[in-house]
Amino acid sequence: MKIRLSNTLGGGKDEFVPLREDRVTMYVCGPTVYNYIHIGNARPIVVFDLLYRLLKRCYRMVVYVRNITDVDDKIIAAAAAEQVAIGELTRRYTAAFYDDIAPLGVLAPDIEPRATGYIRPMIKMIQRLLGGGHAYQAEGHVLFDVPSMPDYGQLSRRDLAGLQPGARVEVEAYKRHPSDFVLWKPAAAGETGWESPWGRGRPGWHLECSVMAGVHLGETIDIHGGGRDLVFPHHENEIAQSTCAHGGRPFARYWVHNGYITVDGEKMSKSLGNFRMLRDVLKKHHGECVRLALLGVHYKKPLDWSDGVLEQARRALEKWYRLLLDARPGVAADADPQVTEALCDDLNTPQAIARLHEIAHAASAAPAADRARHLALLRASAAALGLLGHEPQAWLRWRPAAAADDAALGDDEIEALIAERNRARDGRDYPAADRIRRRLAQAGVVLEDGAEGTRWLRQ
RNA sequence: GGCUAGUUGGCAGAGUGGUUAUGCAGCGGCCUGCAAAGCCGUGUACGCCGGUUCGACUCCGGCACUAGCCUCCA
Numbered sequence: 001m002k003i004r005l006s007n008t009l010g011g012g013k014d015e016f017v018p019l020r021e022d023r024v025t026m027y028v029c030g031p032t033v034y035n036y037i038h039i040g041n042a043r044p045i046v047v048f049d050l051l052y053r054l055l056k057r058c059y060r061m062v063v064y065v066r067n068i069t070d071v072d073d074k075i076i077a078a079a080a081a082e083q084v085a086i087g088e089l090t091r092r093y094t095a096a097f098y099d100d101i102a103p104l105g106v107l108a109p110d111i112e113p114r115a116t117g118y119i120r121p122m123i124k125m126i127q128r129l130l131g132g133g134h135a136y137q138a139e140g141h142v143l144f145d146v147p148s149m150p151d152y153g154q155l156s157r158r159d160l161a162g163l164q165p166g167a168r169v170e171v172e173a174y175k176r177h178p179s180d181f182v183l184w185k186p187a188a189a190g191e192t193g194w195e196s197p198w199g200r201g202r203p204g205w206h207l208e209c210s211v212m213a214g215v216h217l218g219e220t221i222d223i224h225g226g227g228r229d230l231v232f233p234h235h236e237n238e239i240a241q242s243t244c245a246h247g248g249r250p251f252a253r254y255w256v257h258n259g260y261i262t263v264d265g266e267k268m269s270k271s272l273g274n275f276r277m278l279r280d281v282l283k284k285h286h287g288e289c290v291r292l293a294l295l296g297v298h299y300k301k302p303l304d305w306s307d308g309v310l311e312q313a314r315r316a317l318e319k320w321y322r323l324l325l326d327a328r329p330g331v332a333a334d335a336d337p338q339v340t341e342a343l344c345d346d347l348n349t350p351q352a353i354a355r356l357h358e359i360a361h362a363a364s365a366a367p368a369a370d371r372a373r374h375l376a377l378l379r380a381s382a383a384a385l386g387l388l389g390h391e392p393q394a395w396l397r398w399r400p401a402a403a404a405d406d407a408a409l410g411d412d413e414i415e416a417l418i419a420e421r422n423r424a425r426d427g428r429d430y431p432a433a434d435r436i437r438r439r440l441a442q443a444g445v446v447l448e449d450g451a452e453g454t455r456w457l458r459q
Numbered sequence: 460g461g462c463u464a465g466u467u468g469g470c471a472g473a474g475u476g477g478u479u480a481u482g483c484a485g486c487g488g489c490c491u492g493c494a495a496a497g498c499c500g501u502g503u504a505c506g507c508c509g510g511u512u513c514g515a516c517u518c519c520g521g522c523a524c525u526a527g528c529c530u531c532c533a
Contacts, residue, residue, distance in 0.1 A: 030533095032532090037533085041533050042533085043533065044533050045533085072531095074531070156462075156463080156528075157462060157463075158461070158528090158529070159461090181530065205531090226533065227532080227533030228463085228527075228528085229527080229528075229533065230532075230533065232462090232463095232528060232529065232530080233529085233530045234532085236530095258533070259465095259527095259533095260526090260533070261533085262527095265525075266526080267527065267532090268533095269532055270531080270532065271531060271532065272532095296471075297472070298472085298473080300464080301472095302464080302465075302526065302527085306471095308470075308483095309471070311483085312471060312482070312483060315482080316482065319482095319497095322496070322497090323497095342473090348473075348474090350472055350474095350480095350481080350482095351472095351474075353473095353481075353482080354472085354481035354482075355481085356481095357482060358480095358481075361498095364496095364497055364498070365497085365498065365499095430492055430493065433492085433493080434494085437494070441494095446494095446496090447494080447495075448496060449491080449493095449494080450495095450496085455495095455496095
């Protein structure tokens with residue numbers, strides 16, 4: 001199986017060939033833990049989980065690193081605003097992060113380093129950069145000397161002359177070049193900081209990823225992933241630091257970036273305030289619906305978030321789980337070749353999902369004797385996307401925690417009403433039977449009378 | 460000003476130098492006490508203007524529009 005990936009570096013769709021045949025390395029930028037994550041943060045979590053699953057099918061060993069940023073200006077500001085210690089704040093939001101993504105069905109990365117655990121190697125990298133003439137000190141800061149790197153801007157395809165310095169943020173006077181960025185900044189009295197050769201301070205934002213990738217995966221990694229908005233300056237600066245600290249050896253060979261999520265056509269971001277928190281979405285929707293909704297659009301493209309995309313995902317999953325109610329367990333199968341092929345072609349999830357629909361349709365239309373085979377194929381193929389791993393009846397009867405109020409009916413009440421309705425039907429008292437159907441419908445319960453009795457599910 | 464991505468049927472969304480994407484919704488039928496689900500059938504599309512070609516939604520050029528980046532961001 002050959003995987004092709006869109007590579008931001010160069011802009012083409014390249015065949016993926018790992019540096020070492022036996023060991024693939026992937027680093028993905030994880031959350032900064034100063035707040036709950038929004039649905040836009042969830043997209044790379046799901047997209048790179050999918051890539052991780054695919055790589056694991058193709059290569060013997062895959063090492064996936066996803067960091068947690070637990071030191072940063074926004075964290076310090078948030079801790080001050082909430083009047084709690086930094087460590088307490090980051091512990092709280094780290095725990096919330098894991099709670100929030102659990103329903104998305106993502107595999108745990110192999111390594112999840114936290115920035116604060118890597119201060120020593122960060123200082124070492126800064127020293128190497130200073131020694132190599134790629135950094136300088138000014139007013140207590142250590143800054144990366146951008147003009148010292150000839151290829152700077154190759155990822156985001158900009159040259160230094162074309163940048164509009166200070167377009168959005170004022171340029172500090174101590175910078176030699178407007179594009180120079182902070183490697184180490186001084187900590188004010190009472191602020192979080194670590195001792196360093198340049199005084200007490202803390203690392204710049206970009207440094208941690210360079211260092212943690214280097215420590216765990218080596219100087220040159222295969223895949224570096226993240227959201228599009230990290231291309232510049234974050235990833236550009238990571239390249240600059242790592243390449244210059246590693247004697248010019250390349251940092252990452254394939255750069256993979258997911259598109260952002262929009263709301264009403266506008267980018268969702270914490271700064272715009274139009275974000276949808278993942279935990280709020282999950283109060284009303286099954287996590288698997290969120291996962292499928294996120295995979296319903298090719299990962300590179302913008303995805304306009306709405307109840308519509310969630311509803312579309314829900315209907316597809318409902319259809320598939322209804323079919324799987326009849327699946328016999330234990331029928332093993334490999335994923336459908338066309339599904340695998342679609343995924344290998346730059347993670348073409350819409351095409352893979354279309355194929356799942358075709359498999360499902362074939363199962364519905366097949367004679368009963370052939371059904372098990374189709375359903376096993378459906379389940380195995382969906383598993384390649386991290387889908388349909390739940391027990392069908394439980395999934396179909398799932399209700400969001402937020403719906404557990406007085407209007408909702410419990411399973412026992414529903415079963416009792418169904419028994420009452422079936423007694424009415426046996427007595428041909430159809431008006432009474434229909435009254436119960438309507439009552440259940442109002443509670444979101446759908447009844448289906450089949451040859452083997454009455455089946456129910458929640459919608 | 461520079462750079463990036465995009466524009467496909469009522470909606471979502473792939474792909475392709477000539478032949479059904481797929482799903483949802485719609486319409487007709489089968490099935491059903493009523494329904495639901497499912498099945499069968501069915502309509503609708505490639506932003507605009509040029510060019511290349513036997514043939515362009517697809518390739519090339521230009522234009523328009525949308526979104527984003529140019530040191531907070533997934």
